[in-house]
Amino acid sequence: MRYSLISILVYTALAAPNTGGTNQESQALATIRHTDGISVAGNTKASNANSNIGKRGYITDTCDDDEEPKALKAMEKCKTFARAAIDAIEDNRELRRKYFKTDSSKHIESIQETFRKIERACDSSIDNIPFRCEARGANCNGCNAYTIPKENRVYLCPEFFQYSSTAGGRSIVHELSHLNSSKWTLRTIGNLEINKSAILIIRGTQDYDYGDASAQALKKAKSMMNADNFAWFAYYAEHPDGDGGYWSD
Numbered sequence: 679m680r681y682s683l684i685s686i687l688v689y690t691a692l693a694a695p696n697t698g699g700t701n702q703e704s705q706a707l708a709t710i711r712h713t714d715g716i717s718v719a720g721n722t723k724a725s726n727a728n729s730n731i732g733k734r735g736y737i738t739d740t741c742d743d744d745e746e747p748k749a750l751k752a753m754e755k756c757k758t759f760a761r762a763a764i765d766a767i768e769d770n771r772e773l774r775r776k777y778f779k780t781d782s783s784k785h786i787e788s789i790q791e792t793f794r795k796i797e798r799a800c801d802s803s804i805d806n807i808p809f810r811c812e813a814r815g816a817n818c819n820g821c822n823a824y825t826i827p828k829e830n831r832v833y834l835c836p837e838f839f840q841y842s843s844t845a846g847g848r849s850i851v852h853e854l855s856h857l858n859s860s861k862w863t864l865r866t867i868g869n870l871e872i873n874k875s876a877i878l879i880i881r882g883t884q885d886y887d888y889g890d891a892s893a894q895a896l897k898k899a900k901s902m903m904n905a906d907n908f909a910w911f912a913y914y915a916e917h918p919d920g921d922g923g924y925w926s927d
Contacts, residue, residue, distance in 0.1 A: 736802060741811035741834070748839050748846070749809055753800045755847025755927075756854070759912035760797035764790055766915035773918075777911040779898035789902065792881045793912065796854045799880065807857065809834060822846075825853045844913075844923030852909035858882030883908065890922070 737749050767774055767789050774780065778789060799807050809832045812818050818835030825832045832853045838846055857880045883905040886896060893906040901907045913920060 736804070736808050738808050738810050741809070745811045745834070745839055748843065749811070749834060750802060751843040752838075752846030752850055753802060753809070755843050756800035756850040757797050759847055759851055759916050760793045760800065762915035763793040763908075763912040764797070766911070767793065770915065773911065773914060776894055777907045778901050780902070785902065789908075792855065792908065795880045796851055796908075796912075799854045799857070800850060807832060807854070812836075823849045823853050825856050828858070830857065841924055842927050844917075844920075844927045845925075848909045848913045848923070851912045852905040855881050855883040855905045855908040881908075 737746050737753075741749055767778075767786055771781065774786070778785065780786070798804065807830055812833045812835050814836050817824060817833065818837070822835050822837040822841065823833060824835070832850065838849065841849075881903070883903050884900075885906075886900045886904045887893060888906055890906075890910045893901065893904060893910050896904055896907065913923070917923065
């Protein structure tokens with residue numbers, strides 16, 4: 679990404695399965711663009727970074743009664759994937775090399791810490807990162823979820839709810855890996871109410887390419903900073919014989 683040319687970056691998760699192809703970095707002339715070059719309208723909800731949000735857990739009240747339980751189920755899948763990935767990045771050499779091309783203990787610890795933060799970010803007992811449900815529009819054109827990293831939110835598009843919670847959990851891992859400046863407040867530990875503010879920097883990944891095959895084909899430096907590498911690694915850490923889980927759990 680060319681940060682000097684973009685004041686706000688929008689990262690997306692593709693709505694449809696993609697097993698290959700190149701996602702070129704956009705050389706943006708507009709204020710906000712998707713990483714695949716699709717322009718984002720400046721007057722949409724996504725551009726309003728300071729809007730007031732009422733929370734139910736940390737699924738916001740932009741989600742209706744049908745969307746909320748689906749989003750929560752996907753968040754639980756995200757936690758499950760992240761937990762599996764925390765162990766697999768250390769113990770599963772074949773899978774680690776496939777997605778991250780490394781045996782370095784320093785790299786392993788760094789990636790492991792990223793998955794710990796993703797697991798925390800998917801915990802609905804923590805006032806952490808708000809998840810908003812978006813209407814169909816420019817920001818949701820061709821993707822099922824997106825995030826503006828420094829806005830500390832994840833946006834779920836209508837297409838997100840057409841897929842299984844497994845696919846949704848994988849998309850959330852992808853989106854959360856992008857975040858690099860997220861504020862959180864711990865709500866409860868047991869029966870204790872605790873309010874504690876901090877900064878949760880997850881990883882700040884890019885979208886160098888989309889899809890399982892394309893993620894595996896990236897060279898080491900890009901693979902360790904590509905969102906889909908984290909998403910697919912976490913998925914296969916939990917489902918070693920999985921088929922992608924787009925339509926079923």
